[in-house]
Amino acid sequence: MNSSSHPTFLDTHSAASFLRLSVPTLKLLRRRGEGPAFCRVGRRVIYSTDDLVAFMESRKVRVTQNHLLEAVTA
Numbered sequence: 001m002n003s004s005s006h007p008t009f010l011d012t013h014s015a016a017s018f019l020r021l022s023v024p025t026l027k028l029l030r031r032r033g034e035g036p037a038f039c040r041v042g043r044r045v046i047y048s049t050d051d052l053v054a055f056m057e058s059r060k061v062r063v064t065q066n067h068l069l070e071a072v073t074a
Helices: 012-019 023-032 049-058
Strands: 009-011 039-041 044-048 061-063 069-071
Touching (some): 009 012, 012 023, 044 049
Antiparallel strands (some): 039 044
């Protein structure tokens, strides 16, 4: 959260930029239920920066000695 302890919210374009994804990719992840948590306010979709960071943290992977990808469990 930011210094005023209120979450910052971003629209789809800004959230995609924050995640370094294209807007179509973020929309596809949302439709599939595979993307970050979001809020719908009327017809607008907004994302909390805290949820965007949590989404990226949940997708961390590491390469093992066998060169297989495993999810990092915290």
